[in-house]
Amino acid sequence: MAKLMNTRAPTLLCADIGGSHMRIARVTPDLNLVERRQIATPGHDLTLFVDAFSQMVHQSPVGIEAIHLSLAGLQDPETAECNAANIPCISGIALAPLLSQKLGMTVRIANDADCFALAEARAGAGMGHDNVFGIILGTGVGGGLVQNGRLIVGRQGLTGEWGHGPLLRRGDRDYPYLACGCGQSGCLDTIGGARGLEKFHFWRCEEVRSSREIMTGWLSGEPSCQRTMEGYIDLLSDALAIMINVTGASCVPAGGGLSTVDDLIEALDRAVRKKCLCKTATPIIVKAKLGNDAGLIGASYL
Ligand SMILES: [Zn+2]
Structure with missing residues (x-):
């Protein structure tokens, strides 16, 4: 194209x-x-x-x-x-x-x-796809939806905010129930970004580690980091599978600091493709191409 x-x-x-x-x-x-x-x-x-x-x-x-x-x-x-x-x-x-x-x-x-989503849909990793849901895995999580090259802004500009809306429940054995910046509790955003991952790791393993250290530990096989990342990938892929089922997005370019870790994007993609209804051998979660x-x-x- x-x-x-x-x-x-x-x-x-x-x-x-x-x-x-x-x-x-x-x-x-x-x-x-x-x-x-x-x-x-x-x-x-x-x-x-x-x-x-x-x-x-x-x-x-x-x-x-x-x-x-x-x-x-x-x-x-x-x-x-x-x-x-x-x-x-x-x-x-x-x-x-x-x-x-x-x-x-x-x-x-x-x-x-x-x-970000518009750029990736029109000129980046989502080129050639009619339905692109761009995600940011940065300090927090964000996103944007582009359909047929057009940005879907929605009421109050809130379309694509997949990080908000209570997802976790108080008393969950596997995940903390944390207050979110949006005023609710249990949102994906409380765990999904770099700061959230650090809080989640502390909650699960009682270790203060930076998101970068958690990623490095995960890749080198440290048990505590593997435990955290297993739960993290499971939670994010749950939410992304639902987003893909709802929007019909065939490409989800990921940007933000955490997206620079290739293994994370690949692990998320594998998990998401197992969970979403549309079965495909082609990666859906991909690294964004246009950088900063x-x-x-x-x-x-x-
Ligand atoms: Zn929230």
């Missing part, structure tokens, strides 16, 4: 707004990111945030008509209000209209996991 080109790129800037840094670049039609810039995110002062962002945009040498943002947070598609735990100054603010007015150009915003630039590239397709 030919690479999908973004024909709007010459007049489009893309930005990746995280809790610590904002990155901006122009995306060329062949998906090269040029004129890159990065500054610290002023997370606590809206005026500083808007000024810093505007300054980055104004440094662009070509006539920019639009800017698309991948945001470490959510945007309600009805009200345009953002919710970003790590960038408190924009929470509750309709950021796209505000920036659009200030900059005099079209501004579109989407969640960073959604931009997925957010910027995905934003270009908004």
Whole structure:
């Protein structure tokens, strides 16, 4: 399948707004990111945030008509209000209209996991698949759903949030019942990301280990790490099998820090393909291809 080109790129800037840094670049039609810039995110002062962002945009040498943002947070598609735990100054603010007015150009915003999924579906590991569910295994878990090349944002921008919704029960012998950042308890997110894995390992084996150490221990055959990883892969593959049954996704590109461990992706894929209803010899859970630039590239397709 030919690479999908973004024909709007010459007049489009893309930005990746995280809790610590904002990155901006122009995306060329062949998906090269040029004129890159990065500054610290002023997370606590809206005026500083808007000024810093505007300054980055104004440094662009070509006539920019639009800017698309991948945001470490959510945007309600009805009200345009953002919710970003790590960038408190924009929470509750309709950021796209505000920036659009200030900059005099079209501004579109989407969640960073959604931009990741869109990028992988259109130009990465999910190319050629109609139904792509992109997952982030990072500090926590996130995800985004792309069907027929189109991002499914859903009500309040929440589609693809497979890490939330109580999954575990109080008193479970195999898993801890932990409070989640979303206000509920027992969500997959309490165990599924790197911090969750560390908590789970402590709960199961009473050892304080980093997620990296747990992975290394698992791969070198340490019994405690194997015990943890067995439960971890079992739980994640349960949730992913359900997601695949519900969405019909035929490709699940995985990004985020934990996804760099090949054995983890392969183990998850094997477990998921045993559990989901659709039987296939082709891997479903695969490593993402676009790395750290997925957010910027995905934003270009908004
Ligand atoms: Zn939750």
